[in-house]
Amino acid sequence: MKITIFIAMGLFMLLSSPSKGQLKPMTPEILWEFGRISDVRVSPDGSTVLYGVTHYDVPKNKGVRDLFVIPAMGGDAVNLTGSDVSESAAVWRPDGKRIGFLKPVNGKNQMFEMDPDGTNVQQITHLDGGITGFGYAPDMHHIYYTKRVKVHDTAADKHPDLEKANAYIAYDLMYRHWDRWHDGTFSHVFVAHYEDGKVGAGKDIMEGEPWDSPLPPFGGSAQIAWSANGRQLAYVAKKKMGLEWTTSTNADIYLYNVETGETSNLTPFNEGYDRNPVFSPDGRYMAWESMATPGFESDKNRIMVMDLNTGKYRDYSAGFDQSSGNFAWSADSRTLYFVSGTNATYQLYSVSIESGQIRQLTEGHHNYQSVAVAGNHLVAQRMSMSMPAEIFLVDKEGEAAIQISFVNRDILDRISMGRVEERWVTTTDNKEMLVWVIYPPNFDPSKKYPALLYCGGGPQSAVSQFFSYRWNFQIMAANDYIVVAPNRRGLPTFGQEWNDQISLDYGGQNMKDYLSAIDDVKQEPFVDDERLGAVGASYGGYSVFWLAGNHDKRFSAFISHCGLFNLESWYGTTEEMFFANHDIGGGYWEDPRPHSYDFSPHLHVDRWDTPMLVIHGAKDYRVPYAEGLQAFNAAQLQGIPSRLLFFPEENHWVLQPQNGILWQREFFRWLDEWLK
Secondary structure (H helix, E strand, O other), X not given: OEEEEEOOOOHHHHHHOOOHHHOEXXXXXXXXXXXXXXXXXXXXXXXXXXXXXXXXXXXXXXXXXXXXXXXXXXXXXXXXXXXXXXXXXXXXXXXXXXXXXXXXXXXXXXXXXXXXXXXXXXXXXXXXXXXXXXEEOOOOOEEEEEEEEEOOOOHHHHOXXXXXXXXOOOOOOOXXXXXXXXXXXXXXXXXXXXXXXXXXXXXXXXXXXXXXXXXXXXXXXXXXXXXXXXXXXXXXXXXXXXXXXXXXXXXXXXXXXOOOOOEEEOOOOOOOOEEEEEEOXXXXXXXXXXXXXXXXXXOOOEEEEEEOOOOOEEEOOOOOOOOEEEEEEOOOOOEEEEEEEEOOEEEEEEEEOOOOOEEEOOOOOOEEOOOEEEOOEEEEEEEEOOEEEEEEEEEOOOXXXXXXXXXXXXXXXXXOOOOEEEEEEEOOOOOEEEEEEEOOOOOOOOOOXXXXXXXXXXXXXXXXXXXXXXXXXXXXXXXXXXXXXXXXXXXXXXXXXXXXXXXXXXXXXXHHHHHHHHHHHOOOOOEEEEEEEEEEEOHHHHHHHHHHOOOOOOOOEEEEEOOOOOHHHHHOOOOOHHHHHHHHOOOOOOOOOOHHHHHOHHHHHHHOOOOEEEXXXXXXXXXXXXXXXXXXXXXXXXXXXXXXEEEOOOOOOOOOHHHHHHHHHHHHHHHHHHHX
């Protein structure tokens, strides 16, 4: 077993923190004090960084996002907006003289512009229903914008005399997705003439088409890109309907010609995901993210580059056993920078377009989340388990990384963080597995602590150096728990074989990996093996339900959030069937019946004997809330101590501040009741 100890915190923490006796532990309320950085954009001349910061007002139960600028080489940040409404989607105009952004007007977002110092604010669009995104053409002759367009009739359209009727009528699948029911509208891309702050009439380049761009539910502006000359617009769409849509990941990149009005498919040769096109500054190349396997949403994300002059394309990640994303071109179009995961961290890399050589530029226990070019440097957003996202200036050779934003310095200066340990554990099949162990801030090795096994979600989502505002390891440690967070089978950043192993094997090797992790750590003299708990959400929630019937009395408490309980009922009520088909193997009625259904936790409830808290949201359509109700009912009917925490207005996550604080309080109230 190999152990590495570190505290992933900014240098400023070491220089300016108060004495240890003055530091306070993390609390749920402090989690909602943190400012949350997003949308980091570098000015065209590379001198200035534009970004947004969201702060939450807990009494008002809402967040407000302001826009800031800061010199790329470091300096004082300037708040450009400072209003009581949120400004979002901010980008530099290609000439660097103005900043475009979205701001609500009568509850609907419209496009605005302002000078780089925040003055001379002007509303640019006045469109009915508002817009959801926009982007400038490099030559500044056009903009695109996105908005929802009604394509299908609703029940009210079909029965106009029944004004008070409230119903959905479905004729095909995908009648609901993530947390919203289909209302007959789709996100379409419009192109409009633009000149010095004035926008002409927009043309719907997807007119009448029953599909979306960007892709729901999380696709954003990265899925739409202008060509270098501004005459063509690339956008991502999955041009399929109903049953075909829900069983396929075949999203393609389409190219719209502004002058001719014609649209062509650039990626018809690939049947998996093709997303996030980025054109090189010289106009010759388009890079994009691509997955080869149809129906597999967690396949290796490849680095594809097409020569637009010849139509030939190349996979630059062939032989590179990692997924890649967040592409950014060098000014000379000879190098592509990107983010890729390795050993439960996310680092910056580069690839030479001429030689194909890939270089890792950064290392360390942190996650880079984005990358942009700023002259001879890179600007990147970075976080760790001990620090929320901040902005860093990185040397192009990766030799130095300097923090330039300090949004949360005042908060971090007054709280204590626990030590984070990298631990390598041998699994039951003699593989080496990375396990993070997080210690209480005032850890005393002579004491006995309860320990929590964190079961990761996804299922293919790395337990990396993320800073979560719900599943936050530091707040668990601050409540005097040892946290054990394994990168079990089925997680990325350890090669595609490790990532892929979990499909069709939900109750198999990855469950043994969980037990290997907790069995290893519980041997430490400071861990009380009579006070162990297991917690997790989504696939992690499924893991908790599974372990509840297969843990051989290791654990004394469980918490499952939005977990899959009955795989048959889940398969019959979830929405993106490509995921279920790939990971489960198909419908439970098929002959032969996929063996994955034998791993359904509901088949093992007769062995449940441990207290359990079940949490679910009513608007979760990925794992519908009846899964949680079934589990809670099963525990209650067997006399097992159990509690249900139900959020009528939340989806797969918990997004409202007061709900988030309540979640944390109930989380620790349950654990403290059974483990302390």
